[in-house]
Amino acid sequence: MKNNVLWVFLCLFSGMFAQTLPEKTASIGQSKGSILFIMSNAKTYGDSDIETGTSFAEIVYAYDVFAKHQYAVDFVTPHGGPIHLGHYYKAKDTLQYRYYHDSNFMARINSTLKPSEIIPSNYDAVYYVGGGAAMYQVPENEAIQKIVMTLYEKQNGIVSAVCHGTAGIVNLKTKDGEYLVNNKRINGFPDAFEKMERPYYKEFPFSIEKKINEHGGHFAYSANGWDGYTIVDDRIITGQDPTASASVARQVIKALGKNP
Numbered sequence: 001m002k003n004n005v006l007w008v009f010l011c012l013f014s015g016m017f018a019q020t021l022p023e024k025t026a027s028i029g030q031s032k033g034s035i036l037f038i039m040s041n042a043k044t045y046g047d048s049d050i051e052t053g054t055s056f057a058e059i060v061y062a063y064d065v066f067a068k069h070q071y072a073v074d075f076v077t078p079h080g081g082p083i084h085l086g087h088y089y090k091a092k093d094t095l096q097y098r099y100y101h102d103s104n105f106m107a108r109i110n111s112t113l114k115p116s117e118i119i120p121s122n123y124d125a126v127y128y129v130g131g132g133a134a135m136y137q138v139p140e141n142e143a144i145q146k147i148v149m150t151l152y153e154k155q156n157g158i159v160s161a162v163c164h165g166t167a168g169i170v171n172l173k174t175k176d177g178e179y180l181v182n183n184k185r186i187n188g189f190p191d192a193f194e195k196m197e198r199p200y201y202k203e204f205p206f207s208i209e210k211k212i213n214e215h216g217g218h219f220a221y222s223a224n225g226w227d228g229y230t231i232v233d234d235r236i237i238t239g240q241d242p243t244a245s246a247s248v249a250r251q252v253i254k255a256l257g258k259n260p
Contacts, residue, residue, distance in 0.1 A: 031070050031071055031072040032069065032070045032071055032256075033071050033072070033123075033124040033125070033256055034071065034072040034073070034074065034122055034123045034124055035066050035071050035072070035073050035074075035123065035124065035125050035126070035127055035252070036073075036074050036075075036076055036118065036123045036125070036126045036127070036147070036151075037059065037062075037063070037073055037074065037075045037076070037126075037127050037129055038076055038077075038126055038127065038128045038129065038138060038144060038148075038165075038168060039054045039059075039075060039076070039077050039083050039109075039112065039129045039133070039134070039138075040054060040077060040078065040083070040131075040133040040134050040135075040136055040137045040138045041077045041078060041079045041081070041082070041083060041084070041133070041137060042084065042132075042133035042135075042136040042137050043084040043133070045132055045135075045136075045199075045200045045203035045204070046136065046203035046204075046205070047203075048199070048200075048203050050199060050200050050203065052084075052131065052132030052133050052200070053083070053084040053085045053131055053132065053133050054083045054084065054085060054129055054130075054131040054133045054134070055129060055130050055131035055163065055164075055242055056085050056090075056096055056099075056100065057090065057093065057096060057242040057245060058129045058130050058131065058162050058163060058165065058242050058245045059099075059109065059129055059245075060095055060096055060099040061095065061242070061245035061246045061249070062127055062129075062162070062245045062246060062248060062249040063099070063105075063249075064095060064099075064246070065246050065249035065250055065253070066249055066252075066253070069253050071124075071253070074113060074118075074122075074123070075108060075109055075112040075113065076112055076113045076114070076115060076117075076118055076144070076147075077112040077113075077114075077137075078114075078115065078137040078138060078141045078143075078144065079114065079137075080111075080112055080113055080114035080117070081110070081111065081112060082109075082110040082111070082112070083109060083110065083112060083133070084133065115141070115143035115144050115147060116143065118147050120147050120150040120151045120154075120155065121150075121151075121154075121155060123151055123155075123157065124151075124155075124157055124158065124256055125151075125157055125158035125159070125160060125252050125255075125256060126147075126148050126151060126157070126158070126159055126160065127160045127161070127162070127165075127248070127249070127252065128160070128161035128162070128165035128166065128167075128168040128169060129162065129165050130161070130162050130163030130164035130165035130166070130188075130189065130241075130242070131163070131164060131165075132164060132200065134163075134164040134165045134167050134168060135164055135167050135204055135205060135206075136205070138167065138168045139167045139168055139170060139171055139205070140171065144168070145171065145172055145173075148169075148172060149172055149173070149174065149175075149180070152172075152180070152235065153174060153175060156235070157235070158235050158236075158237060158252050158255050158256060159172070159180070159235065159236050159237070160236070160237040160238065160239075160248050160249075160251070160252050161188065161237075161238050161239070161248075162188075162238070162239040162240075162241070162242070162244050162245050162248050163188060163189045163239065163240065163241050163242060163244070164188065164189050164208065165188070166186065166187065166188025166189070166208050166212070166238055167188070167206075167208050167211075169181060169186075169236070169238075170206070170208065170211040170212060170215060171215075178216075179215035179216055179217070180236070181212050181215050181216065181217030181236070182215060182216030182217060183216060183217070183218075184217050184218065184233045184234070184236050185217075185218045185220050185231050185233045186212045186217045186218065186219055186220070186231065186233070186236065186238050187219070187220060187221055187229060187230065187231040187238040187239060187240050187244075188208045188209070188212070188219070188221075188238055188240065189208060189240065189241060190208075190209050190219070190221040190225075190240070191207055191208075191209045191210070192221070192223070193225055193241075194207075209221075221240055222240055225240065225241060226241055226243050227240075227243060228240075228243045228244050228246075228247045229241075229243075229244055230244045230247040230248055230251055232251050232255070235255065237251045237252055237255065
């Protein structure tokens with residue numbers, strides 16, 4: 001009898017412990033490939049006290065597509081550790097609700113890797129997540145830039161971004177010194193949809209749209225907005241807003257299927 005009670009206790013304890021541990025990313029050998037999600041640790045717009053964060057929708061809608069297609073996903077931020085979701089989580093959205101209440105998943109996005117822990121050759125593509133936080137820390141981070149361009153140039157990898165996540169690719173340069181976006185059609189959150197008169201925008205270090213064009217790219221967007229608008233230009237895939245997250249992920253998978 002004592003042995004039976006002990007066995008039941010151990011089963012219950014093991015189950016509770018498993019739910020609190022971070023979900024382990026599938027190894028490359030067990031998956032079709034690996035995707036590196038790039039996010040920011042920023043909590044505010046610049047040095048202001050205006051709260052911002054990473055878009056939870058842009059994480060989970062892309063992650064869900066990759067997971068269902070058996071791609072492993074890792075998360076990296078400039079400083080590692082937790083990210084700030086701010087007001088981006090919407091409880092009424094069933095997919096967001098499910099992931100927000102998945103303790104394994106939440107543990108993973110709150111224990112992100114540092115750039116120094118990333119081996120570029122382990123990944124087939126990167127995905128820059130948006131939200132206002134994406135305007136800070138990531139665009140100027142040289143370690144992340146090196147990871148991405150190593151993947152892109154040496155491994156024929158895919159660079160993708162959504163919404164304000166496109167801020168992360170504006171400064172990327174090839175080994176020849178050219179901006180990665182030069183002569184490419186690029187999408188992201190357009191100036192037309194920003195509320196430029198509000199204090200948050202005045203904290204932005206730059207306009208994504210203007211910076212893309214200054215660096216030789218051709219910024220294009222859907223005037224309707226919130227319609228999943230996505231642009232594919234060779235191995236650069238960009239989406240306009242959270243509604244494009246799943247579309248960007250699907251296009252990344254499609255592009256990887258064509259790669260040797």
